[in-house]
Amino acid sequence: MNKSLSVLLLFPIAVAAQQPQPSRLETDTVQLAEVTVRGYETNRSLMETAASINTLNVRDLNQRFGQPTLVPAFNTLPGVRMDERSPGSYRLSIRGSLIRSPFGVRNVKIYWNELPLTDAGGTTYLNALDVRSVGRVEVIKGPSGSLYGAGTGGTVLLGGQSSSTGQQASRAEVGVTMGSYGLAGQTYTIQTGKNNAAISLSYGHLQSGGYRENSRMYRDNLNLNATFAVNPKQTISIIGLYSDLMYQTPGGLTQAQYLANRRQARPATRVSPGSVDQRAAIYQKTGYLGFSHQYRWNDRIENTTVVYGSLTDFANPFITNYEKRADQGIGGRTVTRWQMIEAGVPTKLVFGGEWQNNFTVNRNYGNRAGQPDTLQADDELRATQSVIFAQLEATLPLGIIATAGISRNEVAYQFTRFSVQPVVAQPRGFEPVWLPRVALLKKLGENVSAFASVSTGYSTPTIQEVRPSEGTFNPTLEPERGTNLEAGVRGRLSRFQFDLTAYQFRLRQTIVRRSVESGAEYFINAGATNQKGLEAQVSYQFVVPKPDQFWQTVRLWNSTTLTNYRFRNYQQGDVNVSGNRVTGVPPTVVVTGLDAETKVGLYAHLTHQFIDQFPLDDANTVKSDVARMLNATIGYRKTLANRWTLEAFLSGDNLLDQTYSLGYDLNAFGGRYYNAAPGRNLTGGVKLAVRW
Structure with missing residues (x-):
């Protein structure tokens, strides 16, 4: 593939360690054969x-790293990169999907407790979630449109922490976190799970002064998760979320500015003021309410139907303008699982559909030192997405499991600008697309299996791409399309676990970002890419835990990602950059960790990340710096009187005190690529919980 393949020979170990645990107090001895996943509705190991x-x-989410953010945990997974260019500003990439994401989460479909968190316009307010309320994450890599709709990057399934119906103990927890650069936070959680009802309510506050100038943030987050067993056949759940988030945006720096003073915000230029002058920031309030109904017709047929509504109030004083946006979303999803044949050749049919509608009011004003000025644009956008899908899964003789799925996807937009006369609605519809997927898995004994799959990818432009900050509506932007070939092997040999995957994804009509001198962006279809990759996870468990043994867990793990992503038939203006590496994708990422836990409650986690140089522009003339980050966490957890649990931890980040960028602005005008990361910093916290 490329010379980086040699790295795999040096690091043939990669994490099979991200496996769910029934309890945080249990040790990490869960085997691959026991890890049940919900992806593709298999509910298999x-x-x-x-x-x-x-x-x-x-x-993985709330103990291994002290910082209360999703970023470091996601970055332990091969093929997944997450940035936080300033506190609260998430950017997620799965297998190179970052090229079209100057900020936010795009080209990745995300579900929260089975409810669509990504709206009909392709926007995901992932930063509205508090990692301390997330209990489980599944990342499906590559096109998964046969079951989850349009998208070429992947799908993320998020689950909250909640009680189970029938659980006879209630629980309350309070936590305090403090750290460098003004980091401070509190969490309060109460759970009850008696008789036929389970309710979890949590509140979290987090604030930070920020490492850079103009990078302060705060977030208040309220979560509700309630489940009621109506009768043996029916279960109803209510999921609610409210988030009040503010984070300042310091802006990208040129290399000279970055080296001179990496803590500064973007300074003024001859044509535009700086971030501090314009009070550049994001103000985002999000409310989300969803209902889920599960009905078990019999032992072979069950249905889950969810509906949701969402409201987001968004304001962004930027360098060039002041954007105010209001998003209203509604939608639903229904999935029926039918075990058609139980004996002989067990066969399962999954079918259903998803529908979403989003209405956005978007107004741009002049920005006068952080205050809205003269109205520049007054727009309305409507987006509708619909998906119908079906998937057949059969367990064949000789340990073979065959899966075949297909979906029909339809997307339409309507744009209306009221600030220009005459007022004319501009529709933009895309032809319905069928997305198939076929996969085969062969069990090679009890502890090893191999699989291969072929899937198609299709990703329509998001609302933020057809109507970007540059302010124009682009009705000519075409969807991305691609085909993904994938093969892998995973298994367990005594204490050693491994998971290896190789893939090739050919993408056409690639959507990429361009920017003007002011920093405002717009998007175009620029050509095609050929994306080859190899992902590996392995872990080795040094001890087998026993009840009276001091060492309960001692585990070494590693995650390695090797990529060779190249442009094909790719134009950048008048320049053909075919053959260049795809912007923003590191050829080599290696994450290595050591976890240890003891019977007396002491635990420690050590994590090192290596990120190789990668191009910051399509011409490949500028490259990132090599990044080496070391993180360590030590803690103590003790149960008192069988009811109280006390936990304290201390975590250090960037312990090597490296100079690196939190996330680069790709193809940035004027070479403003850099967003400096904090130097060496510490985070500590205490949690106290009680059961009754």
């Missing part, structure tokens, strides 16, 4: 799932 899926559990 990971060993029997013919797809590239990684999982994160409560321990």
Whole structure:
């Protein structure tokens, strides 16, 4: 593939460690054969799932790293990169999908407790979630449109922390976090799970002064998760979320500015003021309410139907303008699982549909030192998405599991500008597309399996791409299309676990970002890419835990990602950059960790990340710096009187005190690529919980 393949020979170990645990107090001895995943509605063990899926559990999300953010946990997964260019500003990439994401989450479909969190316009307010309320993550890598709709990057399934119906204990927890650069936060959680009802309510506050100038943030987050067993056949759930988020945006720096003073915000230029002058920031309030109904017709047929409504109030004083946006979303999804044949050749049929509608009011004003000025544009956008899908899964003789799925996807937009006369609605519809997927898995004994799959990818432009900050409506932007070939092997040999996947994804009509001198962006279809990759996870468990043994967990793990992404038939203005590396995708990423837990409650986690140089522009004339980050966390957890649990931790980030960028602005005008990361910093916290 490329010279980076040699790295795999040096690091043939990669994490099979992101596996769910029934309890945070249990040790990490869960085997691949016991990890049940929900991806592609298989509800099988990971060993029997013919797809590239990684999982994160409560321990990965809320114990291994002290910083209360999703970023470091996601970055332990091969093929996944997450940035936080300033506190609260998430950017997620799965297998190179970052090229069209100057900010936010695009080209990735995300579900929250089975409810669509990504709206009909392709926008996901992932930063509205508090990682401390997330209990489980599944990342499906590559096109998954046969079941989840349009998207070429992947799908993320998020689950909250909640009680189970019938659980006879209630629980309350309070936590305090403090750290460098003004980091401070509190969490309050109460859960009850008695008789036929389970309710979880949590509140979290987080604030930071920020490492850079103009990078302060705060977030208040309220989560509700309630489940009621109406009768043996029916279960109803209510999921609610409210988030009040503010984060300042310091802006990208040129290399000279970055080296001179990496803590400064973007300074003024001859044509535009700086970030501090314009009070550049994001103000985002999000409310989300969803209902889920599960009905079990009999032992072979069950249905889950969800509906949701969402409201987002968004304001962004930017360098060039002041954007105010209001998003209203509604939608639903229904999935029926039918075990058609139980004996002989067990066969399962999954079918259903998803529908979403989004209405956005978007107004741009002049920005006068952080205050809206003269109205520049007054727009309305409507977006509708619909998906119908079906998937057949059969367990054949000789340990073979075959899966075939297909979906029909339809997307339409309507844009109306009221600030220009005459007022004319501009529709933009895309032809319905059928997205198939076929996969085969062969069990090679009890502890090893191999799989292969072929899937198609299709991703329409998001609302933020057809109507970007540059302010024009682009009705000519075409969807991305691609085909993905994938093969993998995973298994367990005694204490050693491994998960290896190779893939090739050919993408056409690639959507990419361009920017003007002021920093405002617009998007175009620029050509095609050929994306080859190899992802590996392995872990080795040094001890087998026993009840009276001091060492309960001692585990070494590693995650390695090797890529060779190249442009094909790719134009950048008048320049053909075919053959160049795809912008923003590192050829080599290696993450290595050591986890240890003891019977007395002491635990420690050590994590090192290596990120190789990668191009920051399509011409490949500018490259990132090599990044080496070391993180360590030590903690103590003790149960008192069988009711109280006390936990304290101390975590250090960037312990090597490296100079690196949190996330680069790709193809940035004027060479403003750099967003400096904090130097060496510490985070500590205490949690106290009680059961009754």
